[in-house]
Amino acid sequence: MKEKINNLTIKMLAKELGLSVSTISKAIRDSHEISDGTKERVNALVQKLNYIPNPYASSLGSRNSKTIGVVLPEVTDSFFAQAINGIECVAQENGYHVLIYLSHENFEKEKKILKDFESGRVDGVLISVAKETIQHCHIDALMDKAVPIVFFDRVMDEVTTAKIITNDYESARLATEHLIKKGCNRILFLSFSHTLSIICKRLAGYKKALLDNQLKYADNNILTFGNDAKKDYLLLQKKLKSASKGVGILASVEKLALPIYQACEDLQLSIPEDIQVISFSNSDSAAFLHPPLTTITQPAFEIGKTAASLLVKALERRNFELRNEEIIVPSTLVVRKSTIG
Amino acid sequence: MKEKINNLTIKMLAKELGLSVSTISKAIRDSHEISDGTKERVNALVQKLNYIPNPYASSLGSRNSKTIGVVLPEVTDSFFAQAINGIECVAQENGYHVLIYLSHENFEKEKKILKDFESGRVDGVLISVAKETIQHCHIDALMDKAVPIVFFDRVMDEVTTAKIITNDYESARLATEHLIKKGCNRILFLSFSHTLSIICKRLAGYKKALLDNQLKYADNNILTFGNDAKKDYLLLQKKLKSASKGVGILASVEKLALPIYQACEDLQLSIPEDIQVISFSNSDSAAFLHPPLTTITQPAFEIGKTAASLLVKALERRNFELRNEEIIVPSTLVVRKSTIG
DNA sequence: TTTATTTACGAAACCGGTTTCGTAGAAAAC
DNA sequence: GTTTTCTACGAAACCGGTTTCGTAAATAAA
Numbered sequence: 001m002k003e004k005i006n007n008l009t010i011k012m013l014a015k016e017l018g019l020s021v022s023t024i025s026k027a028i029r030d031s032h033e034i035s036d037g038t039k040e041r042v043n044a045l046v047q048k049l050n051y052i053p054n055p056y057a058s059s060l061g062s063r064n065s066k067t068i069g070v071v072l073p074e075v076t077d078s079f080f081a082q083a084i085n086g087i088e089c090v091a092q093e094n095g096y097h098v099l100i101y102l103s104h105e106n107f108e109k110e111k112k113i114l115k116d117f118e119s120g121r122v123d124g125v126l127i128s129v130a131k132e133t134i135q136h137c138h139i140d141a142l143m144d145k146a147v148p149i150v151f152f153d154r155v156m157d158e159v160t161t162a163k164i165i166t167n168d169y170e171s172a173r174l175a176t177e178h179l180i181k182k183g184c185n186r187i188l189f190l191s192f193s194h195t196l197s198i199i200c201k202r203l204a205g206y207k208k209a210l211l212d213n214q215l216k217y218a219d220n221n222i223l224t225f226g227n228d229a230k231k232d233y234l235l236l237q238k239k240l241k242s243a244s245k246g247v248g249i250l251a252s253v254e255k256l257a258l259p260i261y262q263a264c265e266d267l268q269l270s271i272p273e274d275i276q277v278i279s280f281s282n283s284d285s286a287a288f289l290h291p292p293l294t295t296i297t298q299p300a301f302e303i304g305k306t307a308a309s310l311l312v313k314a315l316e317r318r319n320f321e322l323r324n325e326e327i328i329v330p331s332t333l334v335v336r337k338s339t340i341g
Numbered sequence: 342m343k344e345k346i347n348n349l350t351i352k353m354l355a356k357e358l359g360l361s362v363s364t365i366s367k368a369i370r371d372s373h374e375i376s377d378g379t380k381e382r383v384n385a386l387v388q389k390l391n392y393i394p395n396p397y398a399s400s401l402g403s404r405n406s407k408t409i410g411v412v413l414p415e416v417t418d419s420f421f422a423q424a425i426n427g428i429e430c431v432a433q434e435n436g437y438h439v440l441i442y443l444s445h446e447n448f449e450k451e452k453k454i455l456k457d458f459e460s461g462r463v464d465g466v467l468i469s470v471a472k473e474t475i476q477h478c479h480i481d482a483l484m485d486k487a488v489p490i491v492f493f494d495r496v497m498d499e500v501t502t503a504k505i506i507t508n509d510y511e512s513a514r515l516a517t518e519h520l521i522k523k524g525c526n527r528i529l530f531l532s533f534s535h536t537l538s539i540i541c542k543r544l545a546g547y548k549k550a551l552l553d554n555q556l557k558y559a560d561n562n563i564l565t566f567g568n569d570a571k572k573d574y575l576l577l578q579k580k581l582k583s584a585s586k587g588v589g590i591l592a593s594v595e596k597l598a599l600p601i602y603q604a605c606e607d608l609q610l611s612i613p614e615d616i617q618v619i620s621f622s623n624s625d626s627a628a629f630l631h632p633p634l635t636t637i638t639q640p641a642f643e644i645g646k647t648a649a650s651l652l653v654k655a656l657e658r659r660n661f662e663l664r665n666e667e668i669i670v671p672s673t674l675v676v677r678k679s680t681i682g
Numbered sequence: 683t684t685t686a687t688t689t690a691c692g693a694a695a696c697c698g699g700t701t702t703c704g705t706a707g708a709a710a711a712c
Numbered sequence: 713g714t715t716t717t718c719t720a721c722g723a724a725a726c727c728g729g730t731t732t733c734g735t736a737a738a739t740a741a742a
Contacts, residue, residue: 007461007486009698020722025700035720052460054698056406059397060727061700067440075429076422084416088443092450097462099408100441102429109433119393120348121438145348261629285624288602290631350728361692366730376690395728401697402730 008051017041028053067097068311069122071113073105073130073154077254078282079300080128083152086304087126094312096123107132114138117147124148124311126304129156131193148314148322152307153298155197160324162314164307168198171296171331172205173212175250175278178294178333180213182340184248184276187215188239190256192225202252202280225256237263243275248339251279257286257293277338280331292336299329349392358382369394408438409652410463412454414446414471414495418595419623420641421469424493427645428467435653437464448473455479458488465489465652467645470497472534489655489663493648494639496538501665503655505648509539512637512672513546514553516591516619519635519674521554523681525589525617528556529580531597533566543593543621566597578604581616589680592620598627598634618679621672633677640670 010028014021019038027034027042034042045051059065070087072080084100091098099122103110110130117125118141125147127139136156143149143161155163179187189206193199203222210217223239225232240247240263251257257279264271271277271291278294279286286293306327314322335341351369355362360379368375368383375383386392400406411428413421425441432439440463444451451471458466459482466488468480477497484490484502496504520528530547534540544563551558564580566573581588581604592598598620605612612618612632619635620627627634647668655663676682 007698011698021698022700022702022723023721025698026721029700033720038720050459052456054401055460055462056397056400057698057727058700060395060401060729061698063700063727065397075416075425076419078417081417081422084441085443088416088441092443098441100425100429100439102426102433115393118391119396121396258625258629283624283626284599285626285630288599288631289626289629290633292631348728352728362728363693363730363732364691366728367691370730374690379690398697398728399730401699402728404697404730 007054008049010051010053013042013045013049013051017045063120064123064315065097065121066095067099067122068308068315069099069101069113069117069125071101071103071110071125071127071129073103073128075100075102078284079153079254079298082282082300083128083304083307086301086306087308089301090305090308090312094316096312103130103133105130105132107134111138114142117142118145120145122147123315124150126150126152126307126311128152128154129196131196134195148311150307150311150314150322152303153198155326157197162307162310162322162324163326164303164310165198165326165328166298166303166331167328168201168331169205169208171280171333172202172250172252173209174205174333175294175296176206176209176248177213178335178339179248179250179276179278180209180215182248182272182276183246185215185246186243187221187248187250188243189222190225190236190249190251190260191222192253192256194224199252202250206250229259233259233263236260237267240264240267240269240275243269245274247274248276249278251277251281254279254281254283257281257283261289261293271338272340276340278333286334287336289338291338294336294339295334296331297334298331302329348395349390351392351394354383354386354390354392358386404461405464405656406438406462407436408440408463409649409656410440410442410454410458410466412442412444412451412466412468412470414444414469416441416443419625420494420595420639423623423641424469424645424648427642427647428649430642431646431649431653435657437653444471444474446471446473448475452479455483458483459486461486463488464656465491467491467493467648467652469493469495470537472537475536489652491648491652491655491663493644494539496667498538503648503651503663503665504667505644505651506539506667506669507639507644507672508669509542509672510546510549512621512674513543513591513593514550515546515674516635516637517547517550517589518554519676519680520589520591520617520619521550521556523589523613523617524587526556526587527584528562528589528591529584530563531566531577531590531592531601532563533594533597535565540593543591547591570600574600574604577601578608581605581608581610584610584616586615588615589617590619592618592622595620595622595624598622598624602630602634612679613681617681619674627675628677630679632679635677635680636675637672638675639672643670 010021010024014024027039101113107130136159139159149161151163191199207217260277269275281295282300286295314320351362351365355365368380442454448471477500480500490502492504532540548558601618610616622636623641627636655661
């Protein structure tokens, strides 16, 4: 590792211009205390010498870092990828930096990440919690330190702050109803958590649709995937094998969709003739699957953007407090061939 | 915005224990200068009071931030998503933080991002350059400041540093040859850049395969997508419409695959009977497209991991200098139904 | 026993900015 | 003409750690 170059400091600029350090600092940040003439002189030198302030010194002095922390369960999911896109967009526009952390659905990791945030590393946090997360003490601890937090997608109702979500309940209800209308008399719900906000709401929507349409809810229609992909797959296969015609499946997240296709292929079941499928999914390829997958498409980019915007607002506005509110950006049901036209 | 809580500082710990500030600092970082007994006392208090050091103060004093900057052209691409995963994995293991930036394929943005890095915000950089990037002065400038940089996937040969890539040339050659063997006598190459390292190499591999198999290279077999998706699509459609049987397509990146499927659908051309298709892609859904897409699957996670590991090594080891080397992690050709079995 | 090391710690400078507060001179108000 | 208010700037404390260097006491070597 090469030695770091002796970097340009504000002190050197000050000496060069015969001004004080504080004047330079203020001039650079366009303070009203400094005359236009001086600002111009300073900026000229800054340009000429390619001076770039040390962000850590700034952060230390000003106790804010222009950095937001983003905590995700995973990134290889179209939803989260698009959400990052939205977040980064807003961040870039507003001069914020984005620190990204993956909890890998693991509560302990999530705790560790938030713990670190208590150091003041980030000005604010955007989080979509891990599926394992049921307590919120780690979040409370962070909020106690006055770090603004905005939830997106996977929220915790018990925490008093802003949450950007989609209409999980309603879209699951709609999707389920769609399946029913297309002739399904038994509908499987693919889940991967018993506690996650989005799953609970989607499940509730599913139940509501059943109820509205005189279908009985049955526990054995709920398939909850765990951490053992192979085992889960076999479970699904078994379930599908025993399924008669008129079965529909609602997959509550994107990654559960492909196993269904796999199982149908393996069992030589045809979609949608034998089984109709709808999945929550933001994948572009949904339209080109065999057959094209009917999806509930979430406004992922929008959600990321909204969450980031709100956080930024909370950070910039002196008298803006994050309210305990839910902002709902609706999803859309995109009907394709995996359900009967 | 609530006021920040008066945070615990090392000074307060020092007073509490009747030790000096420097002793506390050293004890926390497990310095050999401090006795085990003292360390224990310090750590006990740290635990008890939940003391977390201010990272910006540490960074300022120690001139390193335990942060790496990751610059990507985009994130909604399986390759980059998986690469991030690999990067984050290594980062988490080694106590590094990951700042993420998207260039959105835009050179000016990329320049701006790297410029900011000159501030010392990050200890090292992982970058996959934008498609617009043909100069490397912004990268040179950063390297002049002794910031270690590791390229991954989209590299710049002219820059003297480590590069983690896949065997672009070879896998494109292989894929093209595969198409030829399956009966294609004309092969289109879908591109989206004339300058990007990966594209150039893939194109070269494509050419080599043509040459080896007595097929003529023709400029009008190269389709270069630009920024106007609609226009590009029409171009592709036009090209396919005029295509006779025995045409194959090699898509040089993931996002170019779906438009092909779209066009074939619109033109009622059947894959693989009328047109055979291979694409570079890391998408899980490739296997479930209609028909399943033959892909060149890149070791994205591995590439991210390798790049990050190397960077970390360069940062941790005092006498480890990043060499001007290419580390090649090979891709695999996964044959599916979009080419004739 | 004397000298040379080692061990364990503290004082103080330092990292590179920001912020507070004080003030000279100019402008405005009376 | 005097007092008041701005304006534009500087000195110095501060942010919260790290690092260097000096040293007393303990231990080892001679």
